[in-house]
């Protein structure tokens with residue numbers, strides 16, 4: 001028990017130097033926790049809107065459907081299983097038919113996907129009810145990104161060409177009934193939403209769908225020819241996106257941390273040099289070298305605990321403020337993130353994040369405190385007492 | 391007085407490999423000290439007094455010859471065993487640097503007891519006693535920087551005797567003390583020597599110390615030139 005007691009005494013005895021080191025180290029704590037919490041917040045926020053607008057509680061995919069392989073799209077649609085069709089009629093499922101198409105806005109040509117959805121569906125939180133009514137024309141709903149890239153606006157008419165189930169080309173005009181804003185790129189970019197029954201009729205695929213989205217809650221069932229996709233698949237892009245972003249950001253705090261560790265390393269070297277007579281004294285008084293090393297190492301480790309406390313003093317209010325008011329992204333930043341991301345980021349703190357960070361910094365501090373102490377072993381007590389440094 | 395050998399040096403030689411010209415600090419020193427002695431090394435500056443005390447205290451090793459302290463051979467002692475010998479049996483008073491600057495007076499004196507793993511209550515009593523011996527009871531909470539040279543020396547003395555060691559090695563213990571303090575300290579050490587049988591080995595130039603010695607060993611140029619006992 002004597003080592004912790006002495007380490008504590010030394011830290012207190014070192015006064016201002018101790019506090020300065022703790023302060024520098026605390027910046028690393030706060031930066032790591034702040035940075036990671038932003039990404040955790042980003043992950044949560046993006047997952048939430050994606051669940052609301054696209055993933056629901058999961059999706060049944062027609063067997064051949066592979067969103068990453070355009071060649072599968074026109075072959076994939078399959079008859080909606082009776083149970084799911086009944087669920088859809090009761091508002092507990094949202095079948096979506098996907099057909100590849102070419103659109104000709106203002107004389108130009110774009111590949112696009114037509115997505116048929118029931119305007120009355122109650123699973124996804126997108127304004128599909130705009131597709132209701134219409135007088136004879138085919139109503140289409142597009143997101144703001146598509147509107148921007150194609151130059152289409154509310155009220156515009158666009159010619160759409162597609163292949164029907166038998167492979168024959170057909171074309172029709174679609175009227176853009178509305179443009180909606182969304183943070184979820186994948187329900188917007190390069191696609192036009194149309195009423196499900198209209199698309200089924202247009203393409204000769206009655207009763208068919210490519211994807212059936214179900215609400216959060218019920219356990220997945222199995223239907224022959226359909227496969228259930230959970231969040232591991234549906235949110236995979238978000239996870240890997242956040243991971244990539246946070247990896248980039250971590251370079252920032254790895255640098256910060258390295259600086260802090262270098263400061264500690266230096267302080268330890270200096271303090272061992274500065275206190276060589278003291279060390280000689282400790283050894284002369286019968287303290288075994290191993291315990292002197294343990295003492296100095298523990299001093300470093302205690303420093304990081306002190307730093308955690310110091311960091312909490314200014315970091316906690318900062319982090320609490322952030323989680324209330326969010327971190328407002330500079331104008332334009334939000335959209336350049338590409339995926340579902342709001343204008344302000346709300347950090348999220350998990351106990352894993354906080355304790356993980358503390359453990360990480362503690363371990364790193366202990367290691368850099370230990371390294372210079374090996375010098376102690378080579379000190380001759382008689383020389384050390386005289387202030388010699390061999 | 392019981393007749394047990396505490397320290398025995400046999401042909402002790404210490405050579406410092408100092409650049410071109412190695413320095414022979416001790417040559418063929420043969421000395422025996424019984425438990426309970428109150429002895430001192432005298433001699434001109436550079437004659438090897440500190441060197442001898444350091445080797446006896448297991449802080450350094452002989453170049454040749456052998457030194458036995460409390461049954462342990464210094465020249466073959468491991469770091470760990472040397473540390474244990476110093477911790478359990480030897481109290482040091484150094485010529486120059488003595489106190490741990492970040493600790494208070496109380497904490498400095500307490501330190502050897504912490505290493506010994508004494509209980510808090512036993513430590514407190516021993517520290518208070520030792521500080522009373524050296525007349526510094528009222529400075530418990532001072533830091534070394536706030537003490538005079540003489541006061542620091544007295545704290546060092548308290549620390550050397552607080553654990554009631556078998557052997558106290560005192561290198562110029564009165565160097566910074568005035569006559570009154572010197573006599574007071576010496577009387578205290580004589581009391582400890584008499585009451586506890588603690589062996590004292592000094593190195594000194596100080597006539598006041600020499601007057602109290604019961605055995606005076608003169609070193610010149612690393613050699614023992616005289617070894618006189620005083621009968622009281």
Ligand SMILES: Nc1ncnc2c1ncn2[C@@H]1O[C@H](COP(=O)(O)OP(=O)(O)OP(=O)(O)O)[C@@H](O)[C@H]1O
Nearest residue numbers: 406408413414415434435436437438439440441442
């Ligand atoms: N670490 C060392 N390296 C080289 N030479 C040393 C070392 N320590 C002591 N010496 C030399 O050994 C000799 C004896 O030194 P020592 O310190 O034992 O003398 P001393 O009798 O204690 O002198 P003083 O009365 O001045 O304290 C001196 O010539 C000194 O220069």
Ligand SMILES: [Mg+2]
Nearest residue numbers: 439440485561
């Ligand atoms: Mg000397």
